[in-house]
Amino acid sequence: MASDRPGWYVISLRPQGGHAALRAAAARRGAKLLALSPWRLQARDDKAARAGLRAALACEREVFTSPAAVRCAAGLAPLRRQRGQAWIAVGDGAAAALLRAGIDAVVVPARKDSEGLLALPELQALRGVRVGLVTAPGGRGLLAPALAKRGAQVHRADVYQRVPLPPSPRALQALRRLRAPACLALSSGEALATVLAQLPAAEKAKLLRFPVAAASERLAAQARESGFARVCVAAGPQPAQLAKAAAQALDAAG
Template sequence: MSGSPVLITRPGSRGEALASAIESHGYAVQRLEVMRLERLPESAEQRAVWLDYDHFRRVVVISPFAAECLADALDRYWPQLPVGIDYYAVGGATAATLNETLGVKVHLPPEAAGEESSEALLRLASLSALDQQRVLLVAGEGGRPLLADTLAERGANLTRLAVYRRQPLDPEPAMQQRLAQGEYRALVASSGEILEHLARWCTEAALNQPLIVSSARLATLAGKLGFRAPVVASGATPAALAAAVVRVCDPQEADVDQDDLEKG
């Protein structure tokens, strides 16, 4: 398996960044295209939210693609960004997108949480009691209801706005064959939807290969789907996932890197 590639499932530009991070450690990477993100056509509901945007007190953005959709809409409707809104992101990539496109400060999960997840974001004190504050949650269709349900339970006057959909794709025949034969060094997945969709093509050979996931929640899901060797990365960033790939594919190199970190 030493000459086999690492398979990654992250779509779009974030997948490119992940591929570069893994390749920087000397591993071949192949993109496993099983999910496409598609913007939703602007609806009357979306227009109403954008026109009323300055009335929101807090805006929570679920992903980098949601952040891009938000920024494009605000560019059309608000040439000058409304003030007095606090922005929140589940992960660093989403925060970076908001900062780059809107120039806003973004609240992230506390560093002590050690993970990028909805659960970690909800530990922020500023989201603990919302007292009928107007909160906008910008997300894709479907997905986990945890954030929306918890914010509403905490008193938010919540609007959940879907701005994109996830379109599952069948793997190309060559990739289906790789999965059938387990011909890869590791599989990297940081989305539960992708993992559930992908599992139907994973034979016993694939289920026994290393699977890199970005959270303990995904590791639990992987176990239920039959994956026997899930490895939890320290986060969903390209660097964290690439480090987990090294840990799986070359434990000796990972130990050396960890020793260097401890000495530093």
């Protein structure tokens, strides 16, 4: 088992300061974490963000794509349920943040990603229904077009933004020196594209040699198109699911 190997690594592409859950999940399987953060998250407090949020919070469906979306929205306006609204969170972290903000009933998909969210009954019959999408530019680009295709009137509120970060010298050195077995945990296509575009040629070539544990078939396809040869699909995007798939990927590689 990979979990019995000393010193194997999970490579994380999460935002700066957002690696704790994956680090803990990796540690439970005997792995260390190598963090390659593509960006940091920054709250928006401007006229466009406030106007977008007002429109989004007046909708029949409220969709929050991350804990950061909840925190930043709550910093701009009180979050209050109106009659007939359904409040929906992509994952458990966003749902917990909504509960802390005073929303007492939150719908969460069984599969904590865009595909799972789009499978929810609350997001099926949407012709003429207003959907507030509280998020950041980029990110879950699948959601808005899919909701609009179902007839929804999508009101998007970008309440935070991703500020790109160049790879830190420490992270590049860690990647160059990495000799232990390692697997890339992939839960964001935008993060993967950003990191690959920023890495120097030698470090990019090295990263592409590692196996990938992707959170979905869509992300697995992107990883293959990006040049990764060994790609497996995790049961979902949760840190424990990604860490388990990473261990299994290294077991399969021998």
